[in-house]
Amino acid sequence: MSILNFKEIFESHKSIEFQDIPESVKHDIPEPSEIFNEKPSLKCKVCNKELLDDENKGIIISWQRLRTDYENEPQYFEHIFWTCKGNCDKALSKHIRESTKDLIDSWAEIRDVMMPTVFLKWVMSIFNELHGGTIYSKEAFEELKTFLINVYPFTCRHLTDKENDRMNMLKMNPQYHGGFA
Numbered sequence: 001m002s003i004l005n006f007k008e009i010f011e012s013h014k015s016i017e018f019q020d021i022p023e024s025v026k027h028d029i030p031e032p033s034e035i036f037n038e039k040p041s042l043k044c045k046v047c048n049k050e051l052l053d054d055e056n057k058g059i060i061i062s063w064q065r066l067r068t069d070y071e072n073e074p075q076y077f078e079h080i081f082w083t084c085k086g087n088c089d090k091a092l093s094k095h096i097r098e099s100t101k102d103l104i105d106s107w108a109e110i111r112d113v114m115m116p117t118v119f120l121k122w123v124m125s126i127f128n129e130l131h132g133g134t135i136y137s138k139e140a141f142e143e144l145k146t147f148l149i150n151v152y153p154f155t156c157r158h159l160t161d162k163e164n165d166r167m168n169m170l171k172m173n174p175q176y177h178g179g180f181a
């Protein structure tokens with residue numbers, strides 16, 4: 001895989017690229033960093049199976065409103081879901097297609113977003129989309145944040161002992177002094 005350069009990531013105004021990455025660049029699921037108290041978890045919205053394990057075959061699916069006027073109509077994401085790839089994904093798609101006619105879906109493999117370069121590209125794309133007027137429904141926005149928070153530990157490192165001490169201090173510092181209290 002070619003490493004993305006900063007410029008490419010920073011200036012990406014394109015929507016998140018939901019596309020398959022060739023099999024040759026896929027790798028095993030990395031160990032998540034222990035940055036949160038709880039283990040990261042994304043459970044299939046259909047069968048409730050944990051998607052962040054070694055057998056990871058999960059996908060994230062976004063449903064956005066169909067547009068006729070790309071100039072004047074903003075991109076509008078109605079739903080964000082994650083499911084097993086295959087039957088669960090098909091069952092959910094069928095259900096949504098039956099209940100609404102004006103949404104189109106796109107998807108990406110969760111294990112692809114676990115790659116630090118892809119993760120950063122997603123974050124930058126979302127920033128750029130929001131700046132460009134893209135709208136997320138309240139539900140889709142909350143789901144997107146839940147997704148990114150739970151995938152993030154797979155892309156980053158553990159805190160050092162010194163950083164852990166510093167974190168404990170930051171938790172007590174007020175926000176206007178750079179803390180989180």
Ligand SMILES: [Zn+2]
Pocket residue numbers: 044045046047048049083084088
């Ligand atoms: Zn499932």
